[in-house]
Amino acid sequence: MSIQPGDAIPAIALTLIRDGMHPVRADTLFAGRRIVLFSVPGAFTPTCSSRHLPGYVAHFTDFQARGIEVACVAVNDAYVMQAWASSQNVPAQMMMLADGNGDFARALGLELDASAYGMGLRSRRFALLAEDGIVRLLQVEAPGEFKASSAEAMLALIG
Template sequence: MSIQAGDPIPEVTLKRIRDGVETVDTKALFDGRKAVLFAVPGAFTPTCSASHLPGFIEHFAAFRQRGIEVYCVAVNDPFVMKAWGESQQVPDGLLMLSDGNGELARALGLEIDASASGMGMRSRRFALYVDNGTVREAWIDAPGKFEVSSAEHVLAHLPH
């Protein structure tokens, strides 16, 4: 079953690159703060690069004005996530997180098999609003769709 409002974020580790490869755990990322975590099936893929990540870049300041952190995650290695972030000119503070082994996608119940496209196991496209480690809202797109997890949709549906 996939993650739902009221559920805690599962405790797993992710990777990111700043001064080197760092391991970060979800407890440290989400405890004591409000955040939107959005997932894409793959860095550098068409919809993810043309629409999904750019929407969160465009509206990053609006999330921050509400006191909300923004995290992007994909089942890609941390080097790919760093390169993708640089190519998209991701602002400082929008974290590009690697779920390289798909542990978070699996723990959330949002893993998909994209083997037919040569991509192996990936994450479904989604956005979660998390407050102090607890999911308050979950927007999960149907496979192959990009509708409810967009930055615009999330901003319009955040609790006030």
Template sequence: MTIQIGQALPDLEIAVIDGEANIQRVSTASLFTGRNVVLFGVPGAFTPTCSERHLPGYVKHFDAFKARGVEVYCMAVNDAYVMKAWSISQHVPAGFKLLADGNGAFTKSLGLEMDGSAYGMGMRSRRFALYAENGIVKELHIESPGELRVTTAEAMLEVAPR
């Protein structure tokens, strides 16, 4: 079942890559508790739409989120080393976190997994974006397959506090 507005984000351990490309394992509760966060999920690091449009939009608007007191996290069902390389290649700034959900446990707990087997990708994350305050989902946007509209940085700036 897909997580709903008003529900708490699940608490699992996940690998985090910060903008300085350091890898650490932390609980998701420690990432979300006491913070305002936009979390967006992508089907995969280094994939065309994710690398050319989705992540770059958030990198471009990162300072606007920061000015509003909103942290930005990008998640994919990839291992931490792939996410680290992607962070470096995309010039992700310090403070912007990439979450490596290697086995898809966090994605599954959110109910946002998709089967990408037809494309040789296996189980991946659907393209989504959510806004959470203190670990509680306040906004949730899920893209239709093949689209990038409601989960862009610009769309999430519309719902983030001013």
């Protein structure tokens, strides 16, 4: 079963890419903050690079104006996430999180077996709003879709 609104963000190790690479625990990172976290199946993949991440970059200040931080996570290593952030002109204040082994995706119950595409274990495409480490809103995409987890969809739901 996947994480649901009302559940706590799990205590799983991630790597934060911001002024270098820093190991963090997800529960600690989310404590005391309002964060929209969106997950993509993979850095540098078509929809992720042409629509998903660029939408959050374009609307980054809209989230900031609502007092919400933005984080992106993918089952990629920290070096790939750092290169992707650079290539996509991600604002310095946006958190890029590497879930190198997919532990976070599994802990959320939102893993995706993309072995048929040569990608192994990945994360499903989703977005969530967490307040002080508790999930308040969760939008999980159906396979092959990109609607519910977009920056625009999350802004509309948050108001």
